[in-house]
Amino acid sequence: MNILFVADPLASFKIYKDTTFAMMRELQRRGHTLAATEPQHMAWQSGQPVSAKVRHISLTGDAEAWFRVSREAIEPLHGFNAVIMRKDPPFDSEFFYATHLLEQAEREGARVFNSPRALRDHPEKLALMEFARFAPPTLVTRQAEAIRAFHAEHRDIILKPLDGMGGMGIFRVGPDGMNLGSIIETLNQGGATSVMVQRYLPQIVDGDKRLLLIGGKVAPFVLARIPQGNEVRGNLAAGGKGVAQPLSDADRAVAEAIAPTLAARGLLLVGLDMIGNSVTEINVTSPTCFQEITEQTGFDVPAMFVDALEHALT
Template identity: 70%
Template sequence: MKLLFVADPLASFKTYKDSTFAMMREAASRGHELLACEPQDVMWQRGGRVSAPLRAFTLTGDAYDWFKPQGEPQVSALADVDAIVMRKDPPFDSEYFYATHLLGQAEREGARVFNSPRALRDHPEKLAILEFPQFIGPTLVTRSEADIKRFHAEHRDIILKPLDGMGGMGIFRVGPDGLNLGSITETLNKGGAETVMVQKYLTEIVKGDKRILVIDGVPVPHALARIPQGSEIRGNLAVGGKGVAQPLSARDREIAEAIGPVLAKRGLLLVGLDVIGDCLTEINVTSPTGFQEITQQSGFDVAKMFVDALESALKN
C-alpha cells in the first residue's frame, strides 16, 4: 500500500517524539510504501488532477539521518496513492485552508484523505468545543472588551487565548485583581478586530492538561497529562510542560466515548481531546501528537492502533 504523508519537511522531524514518524515507522514495518510531500507542493490545473512531486523514502533506523530518499521526487496524481495522511502542523492559516480545498478536489478525483479535508475546515480546534457544552467549563467567545470584563467580574480568575494559537502561544491568565486585563484584551482582540476565547481558570491544571487521543471513535486507554512546570500556567510540551501518561479516568472516558464516534462519522480518524480536570477545553484535529510519549510510558502501542484503523478504513 502506498501511503502519502502531507507534512512539514522530513528533515525538520524530531523523531524521538514525533507522532507522524511513529505512524511512518509502524506503516513501514508492515511493508507499506512511504511517500511524502509538503502542502506547498500540491497543485491543480484544468484538464488534469491534483498532483505533487512525491518523494519515496525508506527509514534507516538512525536517530538523526533517519530517512533515505528513493530516487528523485516524481510528479504524480494524489488519487493514485492508496491513502493520504494530512499531518501538516498548525497554524491553521490561509495556506492550510487552501491546502484542504486542494485535498478536497483530490478526494473528488478518488483520493482517500485522513483526516477529511472538509472535517478539518469544519472543526476549528478552539471553537469545536462549542458543539459539546455539556462537557466544557464556563467559556466566552467574543470580540467585545465589555463582554470580557463582564466575564472576568463573574468568574474572577480567567484564561484568555487567541483562536489561532498553537502550542500554548498567546495564552494569558488574569486573576481576581484584574491586573492588565485591558491591555491583554487589546493585544488579543486587536482593538475589537479579532475574536478571543475566554475561559474560567481551572485549578486542576496543576495536575495536567490531559491529551486524550481518539482513533476512529475509540479512545486510547491512556492520556498524556501535560503538567506545567515552575511558575508557568501552561502545560503544553512546546513551552516546557512535563508529559506523564496515565490511565483515562471515568470522566475522561465519558467525554471521549460521547464525542469520538460523532467526529469519526464526519471523517476525523484521529482526534486529540484536551481535558483539564473534568472539562473539555479543545478538540485537536490537524496534527494531534502524544503517540510516542504514551507508548513509551504505558506500553500501549498508539501507532499500531492508528495504522490498524487506517487499514480498516481503506477496506470500507
C-alpha cells in the same frame, strides 16, 4: 499500500518525539510504502487531477539520516491508497487552501485522513463549543466589554487566541483583573481578532490531559501535561512535563460521548484536551503524543492508529 504524508519538511522532524514519524515507522514495519510531500508542493491545473511533487522514502533506523529518498516525481494524489494530512498548525490561509486541493483530490478518488472538509469545519478552539456541556464556561468574542463582563462573572479566567498552538498567547487573569485591559488589547487587536475566554480550571495543576480518539475509539492512556514552576500552561512546547496515566472512568465517559460524532465526520484521529473533567480543546490538524504515551506505558498507540487506518481503507 502506498501511503502519502502531507506534512512539514522531513528535515524539521524531531523523530524522538514526532507522531508523524511514529506513524511512518509502524506503516513501514507492516510492509506499507511511504511517500511525503508538503502543502506548497501540491498543485491543481485545470483539466488535470490534483498532483504534488512527492518523495518516495524509506526509514533507515538511523537517528540522524533517518530517511532515504528512492525517487522523486510529480504524481496525482488519487494514485495513493491513502493521503494522511499532517501539516502542523497554524490554520492559516494556505492551510485552508490546501484543504480545498485535498477535497478535490477526494472527488478524484483519493482517501484523505483527516477529512479536509472536517479539518475546515472543526477549528481547534471553536470545535468544543458544539460539546459545551462537557466544557468549562467559554466565550468567543471580539468585544472587549464582553470579555470584561465574563471576567466580572467568573473572576479567574484564561484568554487565548483562536489560532494559537503550543500554548502561545495564553494568559491568566485573576480576581484582581491585573493587566486585563492590556491583554485584551494584545489579543483582540482593537476588535479585529476573536479571542477565546474560559473560566480558569484549578485542576490544571494535575495536568492538561491529551486523550487520543482513534477511529472513533478512545486510547486507554492519556498524557497529562503538567505545568512547571509558576507556569499556567501545561503544553509540552511551553515546558510542561508529560506524564502518561491510565484513562479514568470519568474521562472515558466524556470521550466516548464525543468520539462517534467526530469519527462519523471523517476525523480518524482527534486529540481531546481535558483539564479535570472538562474539555478545553478539540485538536484535529496534527494531534501528537503517540511516542510519549507508548514509551511510558508500553501501549502501542501507532499500532492502534494503523489498525484504524487499515480498517478505514478496507
